[in-house]
Amino acid sequence: xxxxxxxxxxxxxxxxxxxxxxxxLPLVSLAKVLNLPEQEQVHEVSNxxxxxxxxxxxxxxxxxxxxxxxxxxxxxxTYLKCISAYSGATIMGDGRVSLxxxxxxxxELSGVSSKVSKLDFNHLHEMERERDPIISTQEFLLFKxxxxxxxxxxxxxxxxxxxxSLQSIEYSGTQRVIRYRDxxxxxxxxxxxxxxxxxxxxxxxxxxxxxxxxxGGRIFGMEVDVIFDIVSDERGIDELLKDRPGILGNIIAAxxxxxxxxALHIIDSESARMACRKELPKLIKEVETSEQKYIGxxxxxxxxxxxxxxxxxxxxxxxxxxxxxPDSDSLFKSLSELKPENISVLLxxxxxxxxxxxxxxxxxxxxxxWKNLPIIALSTRSKASxxxxxxxxxxxxxxxxxxxxxxxxxxxxxxxxxxxxxYGTSRSA
Amino acid sequence: xxPQDQHNxxxxxxxxxxYATFFIENRLYGIEVKKVQEIVRTMxxxxxxxxxxxxxxxxxLRGQIATAIGLRELFGLAPQVDTEKMNVVCVTDSGLVSxxxxxxxxxxxxGEDIFESTPDTISxxxxxxxxxxxxxxGQLLSVLNIDDISKYLNSH
Numbered sequence: 001x002x003x004x005x006x007x008x009x010x011x012x013x014x015x016x017x018x019x020x021x022x023x024x025l026p027l028v029s030l031a032k033v034l035n036l037p038e039q040e041q042v043h044e045v046s047n048x049x050x051x052x053x054x055x056x057x058x059x060x061x062x063x064x065x066x067x068x069x070x071x072x073x074x075x076x077x078t079y080l081k082c083i084s085a086y087s088g089a090t091i092m093g094d095g096r097v098s099l100x101x102x103x104x105x106x107x108e109l110s111g112v113s114s115k116v117s118k119l120d121f122n123h124l125h126e127m128e129r130e131r132d133p134i135i136s137t138q139e140f141l142l143f144k145x146x147x148x149x150x151x152x153x154x155x156x157x158x159x160x161x162x163x164x165s166l167q168s169i170e171y172s173g174t175q176r177v178i179r180y181r182d183x184x185x186x187x188x189x190x191x192x193x194x195x196x197x198x199x200x201x202x203x204x205x206x207x208x209x210x211x212x213x214x215x216g217g218r219i220f221g222m223e224v225d226v227i228f229d230i231v232s233d234e235r236g237i238d239e240l241l242k243d244r245p246g247i248l249g250n251i252i253a254a255x256x257x258x259x260x261x262x263a264l265h266i267i268d269s270e271s272a273r274m275a276c277r278k279e280l281p282k283l284i285k286e287v288e289t290s291e292q293k294y295i296g297x298x299x300x301x302x303x304x305x306x307x308x309x310x311x312x313x314x315x316x317x318x319x320x321x322x323x324x325x326p327d328s329d330s331l332f333k334s335l336s337e338l339k340p341e342n343i344s345v346l347l348x349x350x351x352x353x354x355x356x357x358x359x360x361x362x363x364x365x366x367x368x369x370w371k372n373l374p375i376i377a378l379s380t381r382s383k384a385s386x387x388x389x390x391x392x393x394x395x396x397x398x399x400x401x402x403x404x405x406x407x408x409x410x411x412x413x414x415x416x417x418x419x420x421x422x423y424g425t426s427r428s429a
Numbered sequence: 430x431x432p433q434d435q436h437n438x439x440x441x442x443x444x445x446x447x448y449a450t451f452f453i454e455n456r457l458y459g460i461e462v463k464k465v466q467e468i469v470r471t472m473x474x475x476x477x478x479x480x481x482x483x484x485x486x487x488x489x490l491r492g493q494i495a496t497a498i499g500l501r502e503l504f505g506l507a508p509q510v511d512t513e514k515m516n517v518v519c520v521t522d523s524g525l526v527s528x529x530x531x532x533x534x535x536x537x538x539x540g541e542d543i544f545e546s547t548p549d550t551i552s553x554x555x556x557x558x559x560x561x562x563x564x565x566x567g568q569l570l571s572v573l574n575i576d577d578i579s580k581y582l583n584s585h
Binding site: 076079085086089096097099233306353358 | 430473475476477478479480481484487488489492493494496522523524526579582583584585
């Protein structure tokens with residue numbers, strides 16, 4: 001990103017252009033894209049930020065350039081997710097909320113990086129989906145544990161980042177907890193869980209860095225040494241190397257290998273320990289069934305890339321075919337082309353923009369050809385909080401994200417039956 | 430508004446509900462207390478261009494970002510300019526939502542015996558967000574369903 005100041009702007013067919021090192025740089029006014037009243041005439045432009053949206057270079061005209069800052073991007077409410085101009089928001093040092101622009105979205109809205117000339121929002125969104133239906137980047141929060149080694153956690157699992165003083169730690173038996181927003185936040189030391197040496201010489205004044213993760217309606221605090229960056233990754237998690245339980249795999253971030261921790265697994269086993277269960281019964285079962293393979297095709301609807309990838313991998317390891325969908329529109333579009341007898345189960349997320357999982361389930365159960373399709377909900381919310389909506393919507397099984405064994409077990413219920421049916425028909429044929 | 434009067438209506442056998450109340454154009458509205466996280470005074474707000482009219486912007490609530498929704502715009506009333514607005518912060522499936530209202534009322538306790546469903550003559554703009562009406566002694570209390578508001582905002 002470069003800054004260009006007080007340069008003369010030329011017009012080509014009425015569109016502002018700038019000559020940047022001999023190449024034509026189309027200019028776009030941010031105020032115009034965002035539908036704001038423009039402060040000045042385009043001739044008096046003082047600041048142009050040169051951006052790259054999916055390979056299309058363009059200049060964004062802004063009023064003023066303030067500063068650069070390292071920030072933690074927070075997602076926007078689902079009400080605003082459909083505005084492609086933003087990728088999130090952040091809280092600045094002075095406490096103000098600042099919107100984060102999505103360069104690709106701005107490029108598309110302004111017509112620079114797509115062939116659409118009119119600013120038709122719905123149309124733009126459809127274009128975006130058709131071009132890149134499934135593959136999307138995942139974001140990871142990077143932190144350090146084990147004396148400065150770099151680790152990561154998928155950002156979509158992160159509820160909040162907090163810092164606490166050592167004095168705020170209290171004990172419930174031997175479990176360390178922090179009183180946090182009217183409830184108890186149990187602390188899980190990642191150093192301890194992963195078997196690294198815990199640094200005993202901690203400065204009493206130092207602040208603890210805590211990654212707050214929510215699972216099943218409860219929150220847990222993951223204690224790490226330092227939280228330092230957020231990276232996006234397109235290559236996905238390499239699951240080949242896992243040297244211990246609690247590790248999901250590796251990603252490459254800024255030319256370095258970073259280990260991704262399996263936060264949901266860690267919470268599962270830690271909360272079992274907190275509830276005084278010696279061992280999870282399902283772990284024993286896993287050994288018995290781990291070799292079993294299934295046949296079948298599964299549809300999976302989820303707006304979060306991380307879960308789409310992880311669930312797909314879990315199911316594909318069992319020999320299943322998985323079709324993933326990022327939103328309800330693409331799912332319903334495919335349903336009209338698929339045959340009900342070829343599909344075993346639909347897995348769906350609950351919290352999604354536009355139609356939520358309950359609405360999707362309800363719509364499918366009311367379709368004549370699809371009403372018998374088993375539907376399994378996968379959500380980070382606790383089952384108790386959605387009991388009413390669940391029975392009303394026709395969802396057959398509700399699972400908390402994300403326990404691979406429970407998922408396979410639930411999906412397996414419907415697959416065994418299906419295989420039986422297939423054998424039956426082939427014999428009689 | 431005299432909240433003490435409510436007790437006259439509340440018999441021992443009837444189920445009692447608590448509502449946080451507030452005013453828009455001097456009309457009394459209520460939201461279940463358990464859905465309300467807190468009530469705060471006017472906060473600095475960051476506008477979100479391109480968002481629907483009822484989305485006033487984003488506010489920083491001690492490190493969490495809440496979406497501020499103008500109930501006047503949502504209900505199709507004329508927007509009120511330059512008056513101090515109070516924030517009723519609610520917890521929804523889509524995160525924190527801050528409802529901008531004219532004035533805050535009391536937290537009141539009402540019995541289900543004085544509840545009635547929303548009459549048909551109420552304008553659909555407001556009715557679609559209403560759970561019903563409590564016939565309290567002072568003023569009629571319109572009960573809003575924050576989940577319906579959230580659902581509506583998600584589909585627009």
